[in-house]
Amino acid sequence: MWNSPAEFFAMGGYALYVWCSFGVCALVFLIEPLAVRARHKAIIRRLQREAMAEQFDQKGGK
Amino acid sequence: MSNVNNLASSRVTNWFKFSSPSTFYPLAGKMIPWFWALSIIFGVAGLWISFFVAPVDAVQGQGYRIIFIHVPVSWMSMFIYLVMAAWAGLGLVFNTRLSAMMAQALAPIGAWMAFLSLWTGAFWGKPMWGAWWVWDARLTSELILLFLYLGFIALQASIDNARRADKAGAILALVGVVNVPIIYFSVKWWNTLHQGASVSLTKAPAMAQTMLWGMLLMALCLWMYSIAVGLMRVRAIILEREAHTDWVKQLNEVKY
Numbered sequence: 413m414w415n416s417p418a419e420f421f422a423m424g425g426y427a428l429y430v431w432c433s434f435g436v437c438a439l440v441f442l443i444e445p446l447a448v449r450a451r452h453k454a455i456i457r458r459l460q461r462e463a464m465a466e467q468f469d470q471k472g473g474k
Numbered sequence: 475m476s477n478v479n480n481l482a483s484s485r486v487t488n489w490f491k492f493s494s495p496s497t498f499y500p501l502a503g504k505m506i507p508w509f510w511a512l513s514i515i516f517g518v519a520g521l522w523i524s525f526f527v528a529p530v531d532a533v534q535g536q537g538y539r540i541i542f543i544h545v546p547v548s549w550m551s552m553f554i555y556l557v558m559a560a561w562a563g564l565g566l567v568f569n570t571r572l573s574a575m576m577a578q579a580l581a582p583i584g585a586w587m588a589f590l591s592l593w594t595g596a597f598w599g600k601p602m603w604g605a606w607w608v609w610d611a612r613l614t615s616e617l618i619l620l621f622l623y624l625g626f627i628a629l630q631a632s633i634d635n636a637r638r639a640d641k642a643g644a645i646l647a648l649v650g651v652v653n654v655p656i657i658y659f660s661v662k663w664w665n666t667l668h669q670g671a672s673v674s675l676t677k678a679p680a681m682a683q684t685m686l687w688g689m690l691l692m693a694l695c696l697w698m699y700s701i702a703v704g705l706m707r708v709r710a711i712i713l714e715r716e717a718h719t720d721w722v723k724q725l726n727e728v729k730y
Contacts, residue, residue, distance in 0.1 A: 413529070414526070420525070423537070423539070424535045424536030424537070425536070428597075429540060429600060429601050430536065433540045434540075434543055436590065437543050437547065437593075440590060444582070444586060445703050448703060448706045451707070451710045452706065452709060452710040455714050455717070456728060458717075459713065459722065459723075459725075459728040460728055462717075463728060
């Protein structure tokens, strides 16, 4: 169907519309999981710091 | 707290066992990679059909290929809303913490799907209709869906007490359900610029088999993606909201 990569990327003159649609979708589907992973890591770090602080308190109190 | 819940629910039925965040957290962690794998497999197959197998359209040329992303994101925006409202409703009825967290985890995914539906629709409408946007019944009701998602997220964020936020959000989500059939049937009920349903349950699909397969595979890809991201987000929400509990403090990734 496509004779050359250039023809594929040109999308029969609809390149702007096709690639802006698929491109922005790809971007969203990439960024969202990364943002969620960052949120998960942030809460883990917070909990680790709290656990550390608690242990420090217990040791220091004795 | 969670131990008490576990004991109480194990006597009733096993189903409620997984409604406890402490049991669901590790289970969700194990399921996530599988849903990612399925999503990638369906996505590669779907994109292959979309760009290399499906023939060029007689009227719209290559520009019609936007259908392979536009229709699946639109389906998902409506479907996720129904699932989110169902979880929120379950949380309201059974007062289970996890159901409300599931609804909360799904809302941003649904909002993104609604946004992408409007975005890809604009980039399809411009070359075919000559306008990025028209105040057509289908487009307007989809925009309302996006606002319902954003309203749900904003309402929950604005209430400090998590349980009260869950209840208020659930009521908003359930009232908003009425919008989903309006979107779906808008092309029948009103004279819209937007074309009618591409795929219908009652009559043979009005399109080539390959196109149907492309859309179905892309929809499956997004479905698996939504589950994967939903589980990832619900895990973060569980830790945030259960931070004070013993089971969270006993988690290996948290222990110091």
